[in-house]
Amino acid sequence: MSSQKRIAKELVECTASPPTGITVSLPNDSDVHKWHVVLDGPEGTAYAGGRFGLVVSLPIEYPFKAPAVTFATRIYHPNVTNDSLGSICLGLLKSENWKPSTRLLSVLEAVRNLLAEPQPDDPLEARIADEYRRDRREFDKNARSYVARYAKGPVKFDAPRGEPAAGEREGNGGDGGGASGGRA
Amino acid sequence: MDTDDDFMSAVSSEYDRQDSDNDDMSGVEDFDFDDEPDTFIDSQKEIGHRRKPAYDISFRVFQPADIQRQQQDLIHEVNLILTISKEEAAILLRHFRWNKERLIEDYMDEPSAVLGAAGLASNSASSPKMEIIPGFVCDICCEDEPGLESFALKCGHRYCVDCYRHYLSQKIREEGEAARIQCPSEGCNLIIDARSLDLLVTAELTERYHNLLQRTYVQDKETLKWCPAPDCQNAIECGVKRKDLDKVVPTVACLCGHRFCFGCALNDHQPAPCELVKQWLKKCADDSETANWISANTKECPKCGSTIEKNGGCNHMTCRKCKHEFCWMCMGLWTEHGTSWYNCNRFQEKSGTDARDAQAKSRVSLERYLHYYNRYANHEQSARLDKDIYNKTEKKMVQLQKESGMSWIEVQYLNSASQALQTCRQTLMWTYAFAFYLARNNLTAIFEDNQKDLEMAVEALSGMFEKSVTELADPQLKVVIMDKTTYCNKRRVILLEDTAQNLAEGMESLGEVASPSACG
Ligand SMILES: [Zn+2]
Ligand SMILES: [Zn+2]
Ligand SMILES: [Zn+2]
Ligand SMILES: [Zn+2]
Ligand SMILES: [Zn+2]
Ligand SMILES: [Zn+2]
Numbered sequence: 001m002s003s004q005k006r007i008a009k010e011l012v013e014c015t016a017s018p019p020t021g022i023t024v025s026l027p028n029d030s031d032v033h034k035w036h037v038v039l040d041g042p043e044g045t046a047y048a049g050g051r052f053g054l055v056v057s058l059p060i061e062y063p064f065k066a067p068a069v070t071f072a073t074r075i076y077h078p079n080v081t082n083d084s085l086g087s088i089c090l091g092l093l094k095s096e097n098w099k100p101s102t103r104l105l106s107v108l109e110a111v112r113n114l115l116a117e118p119q120p121d122d123p124l125e126a127r128i129a130d131e132y133r134r135d136r137r138e139f140d141k142n143a144r145s146y147v148a149r150y151a152k153g154p155v156k157f158d159a160p161r162g163e164p165a166a167g168e169r170e171g172n173g174g175d176g177g178g179a180s181g182g183r184a
Numbered sequence: 185m186d187t188d189d190d191f192m193s194a195v196s197s198e199y200d201r202q203d204s205d206n207d208d209m210s211g212v213e214d215f216d217f218d219d220e221p222d223t224f225i226d227s228q229k230e231i232g233h234r235r236k237p238a239y240d241i242s243f244r245v246f247q248p249a250d251i252q253r254q255q256q257d258l259i260h261e262v263n264l265i266l267t268i269s270k271e272e273a274a275i276l277l278r279h280f281r282w283n284k285e286r287l288i289e290d291y292m293d294e295p296s297a298v299l300g301a302a303g304l305a306s307n308s309a310s311s312p313k314m315e316i317i318p319g320f321v322c323d324i325c326c327e328d329e330p331g332l333e334s335f336a337l338k339c340g341h342r343y344c345v346d347c348y349r350h351y352l353s354q355k356i357r358e359e360g361e362a363a364r365i366q367c368p369s370e371g372c373n374l375i376i377d378a379r380s381l382d383l384l385v386t387a388e389l390t391e392r393y394h395n396l397l398q399r400t401y402v403q404d405k406e407t408l409k410w411c412p413a414p415d416c417q418n419a420i421e422c423g424v425k426r427k428d429l430d431k432v433v434p435t436v437a438c439l440c441g442h443r444f445c446f447g448c449a450l451n452d453h454q455p456a457p458c459e460l461v462k463q464w465l466k467k468c469a470d471d472s473e474t475a476n477w478i479s480a481n482t483k484e485c486p487k488c489g490s491t492i493e494k495n496g497g498c499n500h501m502t503c504r505k506c507k508h509e510f511c512w513m514c515m516g517l518w519t520e521h522g523t524s525w526y527n528c529n530r531f532q533e534k535s536g537t538d539a540r541d542a543q544a545k546s547r548v549s550l551e552r553y554l555h556y557y558n559r560y561a562n563h564e565q566s567a568r569l570d571k572d573i574y575n576k577t578e579k580k581m582v583q584l585q586k587e588s589g590m591s592w593i594e595v596q597y598l599n600s601a602s603q604a605l606q607t608c609r610q611t612l613m614w615t616y617a618f619a620f621y622l623a624r625n626n627l628t629a630i631f632e633d634n635q636k637d638l639e640m641a642v643e644a645l646s647g648m649f650e651k652s653v654t655e656l657a658d659p660q661l662k663v664v665i666m667d668k669t670t671y672c673n674k675r676r677v678i679l680l681e682d683t684a685q686n687l688a689e690g691m692e693s694l695g696e697v698a699s700p701s702a703c704g
Contacts, residue, residue: 006324096361096364101341
């Protein structure tokens with residue numbers, strides 16, 4: 001399919017003039033369907049100062065099917081599962097909402113906006129959403145402590161469970177340390 | 185008509201607006217199961233002036249042609265009243281979930297707002313068509329080769345025809361979407377109309393699209409549901425609302441013969457309400473290992489220990505070896521079952537004193553569950569075995585006729601008996617799930633008596649199928665079987681009627697059943 005042309009164009013857009021706080025790279029140059037993204041926690045939020053790894057997987061049917069986006073770095077957030085899978089709930093990516101004209105750049109910006117403005121009414125972690133609504137100070141404290149524990153230092157893109165990890169790790173071999181404690 | 189009004193008046197104001205709009209509800213006919221004699225109702229105690237038993241509900245079956253005609257009629261009507269094209273009328277109706285009155289009302293108020301919200305741009309430019317535009321770059325695939333064919337809806341968001349086709353096939357084939365496919369442009373909610381679609385995709389996909397559109401008519405209306413039987417194309421119309429499912433068990437019967445619950449689409453589970461059924465099935469799935477041994481087809485004779493296989497539905501067992509007669513369900517003496525102290529169905533609560541510690545308590549609670557599960561599973565299994573033996577019997581009867589050159593034996597009564605066994609065992613099955621959750625009160629005894637009476641009637645009828653073919657061919661036995669069949673059906677009606685009334689009046693307290701949980 002001609003999706004290669006579209007992906008190549010998007011990759012150029014994202015790397016040539018990257019939006020603030022978003023860095024895109026390919027872990028494997030021969031596979032444009034897997035992107036590694038580093039997201040800087042937006043200033044003025046509990047996530048400020050943290051660096052979050054995102055794995056973007058483009059299905060073969062992209063852009064007719066939505067990309068899959070997961071957090072590789074643990075994060076305390078109502079709309080991200082509080083586990084090593086880091087699944088994320090983003091309306092834009094749901095099949096009934098996804099439009100083939102939507103750019104990955106808008107997706108990444110939407111994720112960044114989600115850090116700035118969590119959506120507690122559409123939560124993946126009901127308890128965290130509840131805390132966010134009722135006790136913002138406690139929420140901020142917990143979110144910051146997660147940042148300190150997992151989102152400082154070089155970003156590590158661990159292969160999510162069930163995926164082959166060998167080729168994946170090569171590009172980041174030197175990154176070790178920092179975030180690995182989160183997988184305990 | 186009166187019946188419908190009665191029925192609708194029971195519905196709370198919350199739904200009034202919707203209901204009053206469903207003018208096609210007015211044709212709802214009363215439906216009587218033909219295996220339940222109406223005359224019997226008169227002999228019932230305290231039924232009052234109801235014309236219809238409380239467990240029986242109104243519904244109507246629609247065949248594919250009916251469904252199509254109803255949609256076309258509505259589209260035609262809106263097309264005439266609002267002077268818009270049929271495509272637009274169809275999109276508007278789907279947007280308003282086929283609520284014609286509300287659509288017309290809202291449209292008269294603010295046509296442009298309605299068109300906008302439904303994804304129809306109000307400026308009616310010329311019909312969309314495929315075009316080749318110099319310098320065009322497709323924003324989806326990024327192709328820009330000269331001569332690239334492109335297409336745009338009225339909104340002007342233009343993409344190459346290849347991408348458009350790909351997008352539509354993804355939506356229709358992979359996602360099963362039809363009524364709400366929007367323009368591929370981000371943020372544009374314009375809906376793709378049937379005519380544009382016909383222009384773009386293959387005939388095969390168009391057919392699937394129109395099939396899916398048909399289905400939305402049924403899916404969008406709360407009063408309609410597909411018959412869940414495999415290969416059945418019919419839909420059922422029923423006015424029972426979701427919020428009433430704790431008070432009524434809306435069993436409906438499709439023309440294909442499938443009887444199912446309109447509330448949850450599972451097989452008929454009267455008298456147990458949907459939520460109870462859901463919890464019971466979950467509990468059984470969770471506890472399947474503990475309970476598995478029960479559904480085994482063989483047990484040991486309680487007297488001599490020899491292995492006994494169950495091959496009919498009847499629970500009256502006779503050991504081949506020692507002739508001991510016992511009950512398959514409770515393993516007790518069968519002689520006690522025909523008498524007034526029959527209590528095979530009732531769980532004997534142990535006195536509180538010997539259940540002090542937690543372990544004993546959990547054992548008692550397991551025993552209690554197993555008591556009900558045992559009987560539930562048994563009737564399920566017996567229904568299957570009853571059916572097997574009926575099929576064999578019917579075949580043998582036909583065989584017998586051929587070989588003996590006997591005059592044609594009317595075997596319809598055997599079919600009726602078999603049907604009665606199936607339905608009654610289905611009901612019995614669920615009475616045990618129901619009883620498991622039932623909090624003990626003064627109504628429990630009545631319920632258990634009804635259950636016991638139905639159970640004895642069913643076992644007596646089931647026992648008839650153990651007779652040899654020659655015996656069955658005897659006209660006198662035929663009369664006996666027909667009587668037993670009628671009696672079974674009567675007992676079932678009594679049980680369902682009593683339970684349905686108590687349920688409707690909120691008198692059965694289902695202790696352990698939690699209220700339906702919200703599901704995100
Ligand atoms: Zn294209
Ligand atoms: Zn558009
Ligand atoms: Zn059917
Ligand atoms: Zn149900
Ligand atoms: Zn024996
Ligand atoms: Zn028994």
